[in-house]
Amino acid sequence: MKRLLAFVVAAAMVAGSLYVRSRIDDDGTDRTASAPSALRIVCSTELAAACDGLAGPTRVEDAGVTADRLVHEDDPAIDAWIVPDPWPALVDVRRRAQQKDPLFGDAVTVATTRLGLATWKGDVDCPPPVTWKCVGEKGARAGHADPTRDGIGLLSLGAAAASFFGRTDLSTADLEDPAFDAWFAQLEQRGTTNGDALDLMFSSRGALFDAVAVTAIDVRDVVDTAADKQRVEVSYPAPMATAGAVVAARRGVQVESRVRAQAADALAAVGWTRGGRATGIPDAGFLDALLARWHEVVG
């Protein structure tokens, strides 16, 4: 009798958990169903975990590589793109500039992570919280990933510009500000584009980099586990920047919500926060113009 009771209780718990989970998924779809998606999904490299968790045809590549393909190819083999926002909008900005139809419809944020600055203590003469604006003004050696290829690298560049102006509603006209021009040139010419900047800052004990763009995941995985973590300070300066991982569907394509849920689960497992929204990053039009300026500055 006790065994039967235990079985009934266990069954009820399983059923209850499935119900709760289905409510979280918000569509009643059984996420445990393993039917592969027929969608051709591309994940940016920093969001590779999202693709790892999906059945069906997936591909992982740098956001900039995908973006180039989406802008230039007439029929890019993609149905959905899992990438930091606003890369899909950036693609459409560039397509419109080429008199092409925009490619993407809905872009739903499935996970977020904060963007910050890690600085080697004593290397940067800035009051806390250290800002990109101060880092650039002091001529510190700053590092961030390649904004033309790396999904987060572009956002870091945008966050830096927002830091200079103290706002995020930036337009291309702001790039004509001579003070910004001088500041941006100093920031990028003193700095180095390198996706391994955080590791290298530790390995070189601050010799290679004074300040490095980080996500909250980097802080959890690298800074907090580093032997020299006490020598690094992490700041999340205003305006607060948050990267959002979106599942962007190509126009006319329906992405099942279970795909978004699975992506969110996979990203949460590697440190992203489920849900939320991107903040503190200028819009795609500004970022596109900023990238053009960046090319001029770094040569």
Next chain:
Amino acid sequence: MRRRLVALLVVVATLVLAACTSSSDDSGGSLNDALGGDNGNCTGVDVAVSSEKIDLLTDLAKRFNDSDAAKTGDGCVKVTVRSKASGAVADLLANGWPDEAANGPRPEAWSPASTSWTAILNQRLADKGEPAMAPPSKPFMLTPLTIAMPKPMADALGYPQTPIGWSDILALARDANGWGAKGHPEWGAFKLGKTNPNFSTSALSATIAQFYAATGKDRGLSLEDLARPDVDAFARGVESSVVHYGDITMTFLNNWFRNDARGTALTYVSAVAVEEKSVIDYNRGNPDGVLDPGEKPRKPRVPLVAIYPKEGTLFSDNPFVVLDAPWVDAKQKAGASAFSRFIQQPDNQRRVLEFGFRPGNPAVGVGAPITKSNGVDPDQPQKVLQVPDPPVLVKLLDLWAQQRKGARVLLVMDVSGSMGESGDGGGDTKLDLAKDAAIKALGEFKGDDLVGLRIFSTGIAPKEPTDYLDLVPIGPIAEQREQMQQRIRSLVPTQGTPLYTVTRDSYTQLRSDFDPARINAVVLLTDGRNEDDRNSDLNGLLSSLRAGSEGQSARPVRVFTIAYGGDADQAVLRRIAEATNAAAYDASDPATIDRVFTAVISNF
């Protein structure tokens, strides 16, 4: 996950040139297999690694092969590491890795000393319309370039209280009083050891650092900077103090260590541009970083100090690259990736640290043996230089070829009867192969280098000395390159091998006409052992060579030896080279003679 290596702004075109002119920077060009052999049922993964980390990677490969990390779902992975110079690998990969018999098996993964070499490879492939072979890859350890100097000399300069840089090296090189200006005339002139930047990562970094020092900048070195007369004078001044160049820093470190044992460390060289890791190895009694079976470390009597140049320096970042090459299959890629992850693990990064490198994984901090007691400073360098843009690097290497110290070299070739034996199992004799290699190597000299050609075999000359014949006297190579090539082409095998006599007389001749403004050297190629009843006094020969090469008043003539073919007396040739603080090269496989000759000529 985001910490992926993105494309570096690299030195591409310049270093393309470097890679084009280089073919090998491992001693003798031979591969040092580690853990090689039968892979059994495992997936074999060959990894080419730069020579300074062969012991470390051998150790890590063994740990990996024995670990669960090497187990896959349906089998296992076996990693084999092989020592191969970064420039040589870039060159071979760009050409599809030809001739595995001579160059060793094609690697599935590669760990050069610096990411720059991967960019060079990809650029060379792109120039040919071929896809990139080296994807962005994560560095797994760092080591900075330093100027290694014996502690008494660093003390005499007031280091570290007084920062030292390339400008101080220049001042010492220019001072006619040498170390006398610092109160130590007994140390003689200031002598710099520096490898060839077309071959060696540390030399390339040193050359970049010298140019930056000349301009006073730490970033943005420009073509206009390089064209400045004062910058040119600075570079020539530093190069004038070089004792000789070469393909690997280990030549200097091993010679230094031998001199240390004899109490002559302070008069061999005053400073050598090497990576920090090498200073640690030297001070721990393992100068080349490779412990042979039975070899026990012996601490030097005079330790070295790593000077981090005050004008700034560069890091070697040691990426681990899983190659996108046509011969690498999916299983091998997966196996190589598994090894790449394995070496990033904290336990293995601690091994990295034990071997004197700075760990790439921040979870393992910089600590012992990177300590002041080992002559290095974990809190240095404070200033790091920017890698110049590709056009600047190309120009920099072009200029180095003109600014480097001139050479005065006697090429001494064995034409004994055994050189007529088959060299490649086909129609070419050993002499044929050596002739081709020598003719190609002549192109590596700069126009105002002085080069002569001597051949030797018993009774080859009609009158005394009968054991050798000067076909082309020492003179400007630009004026006699063609004549020398013709004379080399006409060589034929003759009699026996009067090795000791020709070595002694060649050395004596170079010493008697010693030119202090040049690198004075004999390049001695032989396929045999001494076959001369009239002179079999090896000890006498070595004593005279050593006596002429030591002390502050020495007129150093280096005898670089090439042991050619399987019958060459390698042990004797090594002793001859070591007696003159030069290097012995191994071309026991005649098929490697091209690469070996190129490596030998890199000394000039």
